[in-house]
Amino acid sequence: MSSTATTTSPMEDPMRPVRIWLYVLAVLILIMVAVGGATRLTDSGLSITEWKPISGIIPPLTMEDWQAELEAYRQIPEYQLINKGMSLEEFQFIFWWEWGHRFLGRVIGLAFAIPFVIFLFQKRLNWQLAPSLFILFLLGGFQGFLGWWMVSSGLTERVDVSQYRLATHLSAACILFMAIIWVVRRLRHVDxxxxxxxxxxxxxxxxxxxxxxxxxxxxxxxxxxxxxxxxxxxxxxxxxxxxxxxxxxxxxxxxxxxxxxxxxxxxxxxxxxxxxxxxxxxxxxxxxxxxxxxxxxxxxxxxxxxxxxxxxxxxxxxxxxxxxxxxxxxxxxxxxxxxxxxxxxxxxxx
Incomplete structure (x- = not known):
């Protein structure tokens, strides 16, 4: 993809908002990596035992909801072998880390989709840029699948997630981050x-x-x-x-x-x-x-x-x-x- 930026002033540069958008996505991914790391280090990653891409955005709102989430957690080996007897308050601590990690993933999806549609209608995006953005979209969606694939490895026979799946999940996030940086740097003028x-x-x-x-x-x-x-x-x-x-x-x-x-x-x-x-x-x-x-x-x-x-x-x-x-x-x-x-x-x- 050849560089499409010009030497015009910022007010005249149609690609400047696109570059800002992509940089924001890169920052969000860095935050996602930090939250994911905190989720792992606090042993919170297995606290949510189901993958609900849509309804999962709503956290437990009542005591009955919280008890249901805790009961689901009590069925997995991590609780039975490591955290048996965990109180609801202790469970809520690890739950919020994992919920926050998944919620941020959904935010990143919206942060990609909404500006993309706006820029498309504004005709800021051209056919040269479209393949790169489509690849970024696929990488982002695949990352969500990899996250659940990683979590699922620790729900039945293990008390933690597979290191192979964790490495795959982190590597895919890094590839997505690097791809965004590559695309955005190719949209600017370089002397x-x-x-x-x-x-x-x-x-x-x-x-x-x-x-x-x-x-x-x-x-x-x-x-x-x-x-x-x-x-x-x-x-x-x-x-x-x-x-x-x-x-x-x-x-x-x-x-x-x-x-x-x-x-x-x-x-x-x-x-x-x-x-x-x-x-x-x-x-x-x-x-x-x-x-x-x-x-x-x-x-x-x-x-x-x-x-x-x-x-x-x-x-x-x-x-x-x-x-x-x-x-x-x-x-x-x-x-x-x-x-x-x-x-x-x-x-x-x-």
Whole structure:
């Protein structure tokens, strides 16, 4: 999709409201990620045992409604094995987190649909943009399905959700966020500036590595692996603990063994730090961060922030605020990488 923005003033730019709309959607997704993380960390995700896309928007209004919701929760393993005897007040605490997470998902759906129809009637949207918006719509709707698919894994035989499904749900949310950033950055004017041959493939490779790290982090979260080995830089007294990759087949430990999952997450962080340092140095040496290459300075700062947040989240045994900041910063880092790539693509086309 070629850039459709012009150099006209903001009042004359028909795409400015569209860009604002897409940025608002991106911010809403970041909030959704934070609320989802809080829902997981407060063990609230299984408090609503049914998926009601329409009627579920109305929370319990009477004591009878609340008792019915609590009774439904009492039927699942999490209550029977972990929270047996939970009071109604305690149940309401976890219920509101999950209800808020689902409610925000519905808000995001409306925030997409209503402006889309308005812009369509205003003829701000063209056929070049339509395929991108349609893909965003599909990704958003699919995310809702993935959320329930994840929750359903913890309603019968488990006391928590599957780490595989949690990783899928979080990864899909990240893909949606990155897709929005890509689309919105392609709708703006970018002043041409030289981009070294081979530079963009390196940034793509870096982005893929960071995305893999996000998936690895999802498995750490899904297995509560951050609650173990709360020291840094050593794990169990060593840089490389003895009890990793000991299963048969060994690769399965990356997804099902707490020690291996945390070790992998740490190792990816070291690789990313070294790769980022190289890219920041090269960008400074060749461009002094001029033009869109200023993104590389932001990316470097986000990598450093993310690593520090990860270390403090670990050594303080996953406090809510630090854990949520760590998760949201991962999205911001990937968003910055995608914005950088989108801006460079626009430069090469002008």
């Amino acid at each position: 041409p500036i030289w981009v070294e041959r081979g530079w963009r493939p390196m940034i793509w490779a870096f982005g893929v590595l960071v995305f893999v790290q996000l998936i690895a982090g999802a498995f750490v979260a899904g297995m509560d692996a951050g609650l173990a080995y709360n020291t840094w830089p050593l794990m169990d007294g060593a840089l490389v603990p003895d009890n990793i990759y000991t299963s048969s087949p060994p690769w399965l430990d990356a997804f099902e063994d707490i020690t291996t999952a945390q070790f992998n997450h740490r190792t990816f962080a070291y690789i990313i730090a070294l790769f980022a340092a190289f890219l920041v140095y090269k960008a400074w040496k060749n461009t002094q961060f001029a033009g869109v290459h200023g993104w590389m300075l932001i990316i470097g700062a986000l990598v450093l922030t993310q690593i520090l947040l990860g270390i403090f989240t670990l050594i303080y045994v996953v406090p809510l605020g630090l854990a949520l900041a760590h998760q949201v910063t991962a999205f911001l880092l990937l968003g910055a990488i995608i914005a950088y790539l989108a801006d460079m693509k626009a430069e090469n086309e002008r």
